[in-house]
Amino acid sequence: MGVEIRVEGLTKRFGRQTIWEDVSLTLPAGEISVLLGPSGTGKSVFLKTLVGLLKPDRGNAWIGDRNLPQLPEDLLYETRKLFGVLFQDGALFGSMNLFDNIAFPLREHTKKNETEIKRIVLEKMEMVGLIGAEGKLPGEISGGMRKRAGLARALVLDPEIILFDEPDSGLDPVRTAYLNQLIVDLNAQIGATFLIVTHDINTARTVPDNIGLLFRRELIMFGQREMLLSSEEPVVRQFLNARRVGPIGMSEEKDVSELEAEAAAGNDPGKLPPIPPQLMPSDGRVRPTQHAPGAWLRANGVTPPPGSFIDDLGRNWVDEWPRYVASMGAAPAGGVRK
Amino acid sequence: MTTARPGAASSRLRPVADGAANLLIKEPGRFFGLSLDIFRAVFKWPFQWREFIQQAWFIVGVTVIPTALVAIPFGAVLALQMGGLIRQMGAQSYMGATSVIAIVREASPIVTALLIAGAAGSAMCADLGARKIREEIDAMEVLGINPLHRLVVPRMLACAFVALFLNGMVSVVGIVGGYVFNVMLQGGTPGAYLASFSGMAQLPDLYQAEFKAFIFGLTAGLVAAYKGLNAKGGPKGVGDAVNQTVVLTFVLLFLENFLISTIYFEFVPPKGS
Numbered sequence: 001m002g003v004e005i006r007v008e009g010l011t012k013r014f015g016r017q018t019i020w021e022d023v024s025l026t027l028p029a030g031e032i033s034v035l036l037g038p039s040g041t042g043k044s045v046f047l048k049t050l051v052g053l054l055k056p057d058r059g060n061a062w063i064g065d066r067n068l069p070q071l072p073e074d075l076l077y078e079t080r081k082l083f084g085v086l087f088q089d090g091a092l093f094g095s096m097n098l099f100d101n102i103a104f105p106l107r108e109h110t111k112k113n114e115t116e117i118k119r120i121v122l123e124k125m126e127m128v129g130l131i132g133a134e135g136k137l138p139g140e141i142s143g144g145m146r147k148r149a150g151l152a153r154a155l156v157l158d159p160e161i162i163l164f165d166e167p168d169s170g171l172d173p174v175r176t177a178y179l180n181q182l183i184v185d186l187n188a189q190i191g192a193t194f195l196i197v198t199h200d201i202n203t204a205r206t207v208p209d210n211i212g213l214l215f216r217r218e219l220i221m222f223g224q225r226e227m228l229l230s231s232e233e234p235v236v237r238q239f240l241n242a243r244r245v246g247p248i249g250m251s252e253e254k255d256v257s258e259l260e261a262e263a264a265a266g267n268d269p270g271k272l273p274p275i276p277p278q279l280m281p282s283d284g285r286v287r288p289t290q291h292a293p294g295a296w297l298r299a300n301g302v303t304p305p306p307g308s309f310i311d312d313l314g315r316n317w318v319d320e321w322p323r324y325v326a327s328m329g330a331a332p333a334g335g336v337r338k
Numbered sequence: 339m340t341t342a343r344p345g346a347a348s349s350r351l352r353p354v355a356d357g358a359a360n361l362l363i364k365e366p367g368r369f370f371g372l373s374l375d376i377f378r379a380v381f382k383w384p385f386q387w388r389e390f391i392q393q394a395w396f397i398v399g400v401t402v403i404p405t406a407l408v409a410i411p412f413g414a415v416l417a418l419q420m421g422g423l424i425r426q427m428g429a430q431s432y433m434g435a436t437s438v439i440a441i442v443r444e445a446s447p448i449v450t451a452l453l454i455a456g457a458a459g460s461a462m463c464a465d466l467g468a469r470k471i472r473e474e475i476d477a478m479e480v481l482g483i484n485p486l487h488r489l490v491v492p493r494m495l496a497c498a499f500v501a502l503f504l505n506g507m508v509s510v511v512g513i514v515g516g517y518v519f520n521v522m523l524q525g526g527t528p529g530a531y532l533a534s535f536s537g538m539a540q541l542p543d544l545y546q547a548e549f550k551a552f553i554f555g556l557t558a559g560l561v562a563a564y565k566g567l568n569a570k571g572g573p574k575g576v577g578d579a580v581n582q583t584v585v586l587t588f589v590l591l592f593l594e595n596f597l598i599s600t601i602y603f604e605f606v607p608p609k610g611s
Contacts, residue, residue, distance in 0.1 A: 015356075048476070051480055052479075053476050053479060053480070073484075077479075077482045077483075077484065078482070080479065080480055080481070080482045081482045083480055085476075085477070085480045087473045087476065087477060088473070089472065089473065091472060091473035091474055091476060091477035092474075092477075093474055093477075093478075094468075094469070094472065094474065104481065105481050105482075108481065108482070108483060109481075109482060150477075
């Protein structure tokens with residue numbers, strides 16, 4: 001089972017510039033969360049702060065029972081072994097081939113022999129579709145391949161927490177769809193806590209259990225997927241529906257006159273689009289931390305937009321869910337770590 | 339008539355004050371902090387022997403030939419300049435002594451400093467800077483590995499280790515160059531050149547030169563690590579970091595050279611004084 005991350009009043013500044021302040025949220029153990037926000041709102045900075053690469057100016061970041069900003073160096077390095085991080089460009093070691101890159105954490109932190117290391121590395125490479133590229137150097141492969149190799153390296157130590165920094169940037173839509181499915185399958189398989197920083201609306205709408213939105217140096221909202229997808233909050237609504245009408249402007253935020261002009265022109269933010277069904281693991285089993293479709297909406301008395309939870313085959317997942325769970329059975333709690 | 343907006347002057351001065359504080363306090367403070375972290379990492383087990391040997395070999399590769407090529411004309415120029423002066427004073431028999439003192443005490447550590455900063459330090463900074471902007475350093479930290487222990491310590495010690503030998507090489511090549519020019523071009527006698535070696539020079543001269551070279555190697559490694567690990571802004575940022583490394587290392591090495599020489603003369607008076 002993954003580890004819970006609890007962030008309390010986190011503030012980060014670079015010199016006089018405040019990146020974000022007073023961010024508080026809890027990433028529930030074993031769940032998939034997505035952090036969204038316009039470019040330049042400090043999403044990657046937040047991710048690096050969570051793993052202790054940047055020190056916050058104020059606040060706490062509890063990883064289980066350890067408060068990361070307060071940890072001495074030795075314990076910090078020890079705690080980082082709980083993490084697997086996929087960096088934007090994979091962050092592979094340029095002097096090593098893909099096999100050695102992926103084997104690196106195993107050689108450093110375990111006493112496994114080379115035969116065992118080879119088995120694990122090839123298993124992870126197969127998982128991300130890189131079999132046959134073991135001998136290639138990072139400079140010889142495409143950005144998408146580097147990203148997948150970075151993911152394989154992040155997975156070899158079976159981390160409890162996996163952080164993805166824009167896993168879909170630079171990938172074509174088909175590869176992004178495969179990667180999203182891989183993320184959901186991985187979560188079902190290892191039960192780790194996932195945080196994905198992304199711009200991709202499709203990923204945000206279909207993959208996570210929880211969504212957060214950073215804007216104007218603060219966390220506007222963080223909660224279950226259905227909460228944000230049904231939210232009438234202008235920023236959330238604008239971002240999750242990729243509209244120009246709303247408080248987010250081209251540079252950062254629109255000024256009052258622009259918003260007034262927008263209102264005078266009668267620009268309507270439009271109806272909320274239907275909430276899509278959540279992506280299921282490929283083996284069809286329900287993830288142990290997965291929320292039932294419509295559960296949050298029912299509990300909070302919110303009516304979903306028409307057409308919500310209906311898939312391509314016309315099945316309504318709210319009605320289908322109890323039968324589906326009964327027929328498929330849930331994956332064991334804590335995933336099926338090997 | 340226009341009146342100045344209250345606080346306008348102070349807001350204009352703020353960037354200047356920030357810049358001055360950064361240059362005088364923050365940057366030296368961060369450099370000192372990183373240096374302390376690196377020295378703590380030196381004593382962490384296990385020592386990265388493989389990386390140390392690879393880096394030492396790399397530094398030898400980029401410095402040996404340029405050092406030899408700089409040392410020969412450097413020794414020759416010193417011999418020519420001093421040869422004329424000494425002949426005017428009628429002390430040709432001390433040509434060898436002055437040559438060995440000038441080369442071993444000062445010229446050799448200076449040439450070593452130039453090569454260590456220009457060739458080894460810049461290469462080291464470029465390597466670390468490129469790793470930094472590719473997020474390799476971050477990835478290493480996330481994988482639970484201290485990059486100071488893994489990458490910086492072996493590079494810094496390799497730099498200092500190779501500097502010892504470079505200094506020895508510059509001394510030998512410089513003295514041989516001086517001998518050739520003195521004997522062949524200035525009419526000096528081989529016997530007088532060699533015999534006067536021990537007239538003024540003493541063994542501690544060599545020790546202090548080697549000590550200087552070692553310190554120069556450490557300094558070049560520290561500056562390269564500081565600038566490389568703080569590179570930002572893409573490939574241009576790495577280029578800027580390399581440029582700053584070379585300039586800053588030169589300045590620091592010449593300052594250190596002056597300080598060590600001053601302290602040396604306090605404790606080891608010249609022969610015969």
